[in-house]
Amino acid sequence: MTATAPDGLRTPSLRRRATVVVVVLVAALLVVLVVATELVLRERLDAQLRQRLVDRVGVAEALVGQVDDRDLARRLEGQGVSVVIVTADGATYAEGSLAGALGAGGPASDPAGPNEGPDAPPVGADPPGPAPPDPPGADPEVQESGDLLTVSRRLDDGSTLLLAADAGDVRDTVAEVRLVLLVAAGLVLLLTAVLVPLVVSGALRPLRTITGVARDITRGDRGRRLRPVSPHTELGRTAVAFDDMLDEVVGAEERAVASEARLRSFLSDAAHELRTPVAGVQATAEQLLRDDPPRAEREQALLALIRATRRAGRLVDDLLLMARIDRGLDLQRAEVDLAEVADEVLDERRHRHLSARLVREGGPLLVEGDHDRLVQVVANLVDNALQATGGQGQVVVRLDAVDDGAARLDVADDGPGVPPEQRERVFERLVRLENGHARPDGAGLGLPIARGIARSHGGDLVCLAAPSGGALFRLTLPPSSAGVGPTGPVRRVQAH
Template sequence: MTLTAIAVLLVVLPVTGLTVKAVFDAQAERSLDSLLTGRAQLAQQLARQNVAPGNLVRRIDADGIRVTLILRSGQQLGAPPVDPGGTVRQVRATLQAGQRTRGATLLLSADTALLADASARLRNVLLVSGAAAILITALALVIGMRFALAPLDAMTGLARSIAAGRRGGRLQPERADTELGRTAAAFDEMLDALEGAERTARRSEDRMREFVADAAHELRTPVAGLQTAAETLIQLGPDASASRREELELLLVRESRRAGTLVADLLELSRIDAGLQLHLAQVDLRHLADAQASRLRLVAPDRTIDVAGSATVTADPERLAQVLANLLNNARQAGAHSIHITVGPTGALVADDGPGVPVEVRERIFHRLVHGPQSSGAGLGLAIARGIVRAHGGDLTVTDRADGHRGAAFHLTLPHHSSNPQ
């Protein structure tokens, strides 16, 4: 920027100096011509007033002007005449009036060397002052630019320190009402956003690593069971008893189903993370709850399941049925013997008589691969259920039962505007 400003000065100052000199020279020439013409007109007026020749010469005389009056008789008054040309500018006039001056020749001469000398002095002054102006301006620009652009140096240093791995530095401008101040403030805001995103990404990465490790741990058990059963079958050969073979085959089926369920749940969680595609429709929530209660009665006939209330909501019926199924399975796996479902215009309440959920872990049970000591699941059902409900714009939480009895109460809440009670 300094070099650019100096380059502009190197162009502007000479052009300005040449313009000033040209204007001065032209004005000086016009002034000299005006002076000579004015003196000649004054001489004509004095002649009409019948002023004596000698007095006329004295009255039109002026500094820098050579006056010569040649009468008709040949008599010369004033300065000796000079030949025009070179540095001499001359005006010749014939007087038209006066007893003694009629017909006389008036010569007004001026030496333009004085103008040339003044022009030369002006040129020298312009050169010296222009050079001094360029030098002073260059020094001022260097100092001023260093001071004015100091925030950019600080910004550069901070950016390099961040690139080197050092975090937390900020510019913190004293004034945010200037261009550089606003730039520095925006730079700090950008760093806040970037470091926040970096922390979020690191937390996500840590959670993902933990999730992958937990998933691998959970898969290890059914895979190990499959491997053990398969190897045992191979080692027993065709001579194994039918009961032993049936036992191992049942183990293979059970462990493969367990592994398949876990993989399906992991894929479901990945779809939730990527953003579920919901197919919304008017859903009879009571009908969904009755269907899931009937399913659980077939799987666990020793459980007691009651459904109360009715409502129609706007939701994805398949996804909402999946949420209810996960909640019922969670209650069964936790050891509940009695489950009560209450349907309402804003969602559903699933209460059980299981061991309940301690306050300190009520949020943690919705994390992935987290399950209670009495649960036989993989710890993905509640995470999937909450993810689906939140994709609808609602939420899934857990509290104690409102009636004071032992157990847990899961609140499935949907947005109020998507509900329409019957």
């Protein structure tokens, strides 16, 4: 059984449609050309013939009285014009093939004389002609009777001039031209019907190339591209757009595959991180249930159980926060002074790290953001620096404003630093470096969470090389609408 395409897909061949349209259009143009040429040519030839008769009348009026009537008739005859002159005394002189149609009796060259000949009109007969002659001084009027054009004129000497021209020659000429045009039009149509499919086929060759590339990509060759030689033509721009679309589609596919791989790895690592505290909780609970240890041992086991549950809870909280960051973190924006945030974080850690030297330089520095989230970012950075220095080194939080008005907060330590090739990897989820830039009980989510919060505020967080060694994490945030406050005196907060 053959599958039938929907009505919207039942399209005839583009080459056939283009050929039919072009042939019909050319045929219509040729018909218009033939008809217009015939009308214009006929009108032109008729006008020339009429003008010739009028011009002969003017010549006759100029020559009357200067030459005799027989000589005048001979001079006026020619180029398809026949002449009949009827004198005032009734004598007739005729020249040309149409003299008989005008009622003339014979050629003017007849030796018998003007009143002799078998067809000569009787003396005193009315002047022949289709209409009475025009009076002297009036514009001559050409009369038309079938294919015969005539004009009558009374001359100054009292004679009557009759001129005639056969328009049948004009009709024959127009008919011959029409025949030639029709034959030429038929040949043009035949040539059009032969050449148009070839031209259209050549013009559609890029479409066949596009079809072939699309089929290759469908079969799995994702690297195929058109790359047109002339990208500024219509089909060239189409090919460029097609390549851009393929790049975007393939890039989206690669990003989707990479995202899926990262998700699988993240879930695997998260499960691995959760398995350790869950296994500890399970082992401790089983021990308490099975052995019923003495009070001191039971308290130690319960303390280990609490630590394991806290670790698992903290990991779950971090995972939920990362999910909210990916979905779009809701921020309670207000004007925040980063100097106060840094002081809050450093004051809290001063009592837990007595050997560390905690310093804040610069400030105040105003930004628009969520106070609690910014505290979380700075806390993660300071905790990361304390872990890198073993709780005994120096951690400096430096605040300043950059030229474009943005706020910058640097957290620098004098620890081992981060290798250049690892400075971007530290922001990957569940990644912990061996140089100590992670809490021993952490899961490698602190820095990814800090970057996610920074970008939610419209800023960024990067890892740089500290000028004096160690690591430098730089937080950049857009300024508040109130502007950045002036830099105040350096305040140093140090644990004793």
